[in-house]
Amino acid sequence: MVDHRIAFLKASWVNVATNVLKIAVEGGLGLAFGSLALVADAAHSVADLLASAVVLVWGRLSFEGPDTDHPHGHERFEPLTALFVGGTLVLLGLKLLSDAWRTIQSAPEPHYSIFLVVGLAFAFVDRLFCYWYTKRVNRVVKSPGLTALVADSKNDLYTTAAAVVGVAGMAGGIPVLDPLAGALVSLLVIHQGVEVSRENVDYLVDTAAPERVREEIRDEILAHDDVHGVHDFTAYHAGTVLEVEFHAEVDAEHSFVEAHDIETELRNALISRADVGDVHVHLDPAGLGEWKDADEERPSPTGN
Numbered sequence: 001m002v003d004h005r006i007a008f009l010k011a012s013w014v015n016v017a018t019n020v021l022k023i024a025v026e027g028g029l030g031l032a033f034g035s036l037a038l039v040a041d042a043a044h045s046v047a048d049l050l051a052s053a054v055v056l057v058w059g060r061l062s063f064e065g066p067d068t069d070h071p072h073g074h075e076r077f078e079p080l081t082a083l084f085v086g087g088t089l090v091l092l093g094l095k096l097l098s099d100a101w102r103t104i105q106s107a108p109e110p111h112y113s114i115f116l117v118v119g120l121a122f123a124f125v126d127r128l129f130c131y132w133y134t135k136r137v138n139r140v141v142k143s144p145g146l147t148a149l150v151a152d153s154k155n156d157l158y159t160t161a162a163a164v165v166g167v168a169g170m171a172g173g174i175p176v177l178d179p180l181a182g183a184l185v186s187l188l189v190i191h192q193g194v195e196v197s198r199e200n201v202d203y204l205v206d207t208a209a210p211e212r213v214r215e216e217i218r219d220e221i222l223a224h225d226d227v228h229g230v231h232d233f234t235a236y237h238a239g240t241v242l243e244v245e246f247h248a249e250v251d252a253e254h255s256f257v258e259a260h261d262i263e264t265e266l267r268n269a270l271i272s273r274a275d276v277g278d279v280h281v282h283l284d285p286a287g288l289g290e291w292k293d294a295d296e297e298r299p300s301p302t303g304n
Contacts, residue, residue, distance in 0.1 A: 089193025
């Protein structure tokens with residue numbers, strides 16, 4: 001069985017290491033031969049390095065269990081790191097767009113060298129490997145932080161492709177192709193950052209689970225032989241997992257021990273789901289009707 005924490009740490013370190021290599025190779029060649037395309041792409045990777053370092057440091061806390069200071073665990077740490085990455089992508093995209101506009105206005109002069117092609121080839125292989133490896137690990141780990149880094153690596157492939165267009169423009173005496181391609185890619189980076197941020201804001205503000213998931217959980221509760229009804233049911237995000245709360249209606253004749261066993265069975269059944277982090281169960285004697293009026297006024301999850 002894969003240890004999710006170890007897999008997460010390996011993928012995070014791969015992101016850090018590959019970004020460092022890309023910055024060193026691309027940035028060094030860009031400065032040596034005066035290539036704005038390579039320097040800009042290397043600068044992009046500085047932001048990526050910061051994002052991957054934050055995911056490594058903060059994201060691993062999400063694998064820690066509850067403690068005195070965090071009695072419900074550390075599940076919110078990971079979407080918080082992913083939100084940081086999303087915000088970084090938006091700011092980076094705006095910066096690239098601004099740089100592209102200024103470069104277009106400055107009428108850049110071409111500075112072509114075959115070493116620029118070597119640097120771009122290395123950068124492309126570097127980011128392709130990082131994208132492939134992180135995505136493969138995240139199929140099992142399902143980490144929002146790694147999901148954000150996968151999106152970041154994918155964007156790197158586009159920005160490197162834009163740098164290729166720019167260097168090709170230099171080789172062909174059309175250097176303005178570099179900032180034009182960079183402007184288009186910057187819009188993609190901004191869009192990706194907004195999408196990553198929006199998804200993880202939902203995790204952080206206790207957004208309700210999708211209706212389909214709520215119906216599944218209610219059906220699981222009602223499938224228990226001793227449960228005759230459910231009310232005051234909620235299922236909402238607490239970080240990347242769900243917090244489930246409900247009142248289950250059972251026969252009043254059950255002994256205290258029997259009621260305890262029913263509550264334990266209900267909790268264990270739901271906590272075994274991969275998407276559920278915690279469950280709070282309250283048992284009510286069936287037939288009291290104290291919740292009937294409130295439930296009649298509240299729409300059912302199916303809309304009936």
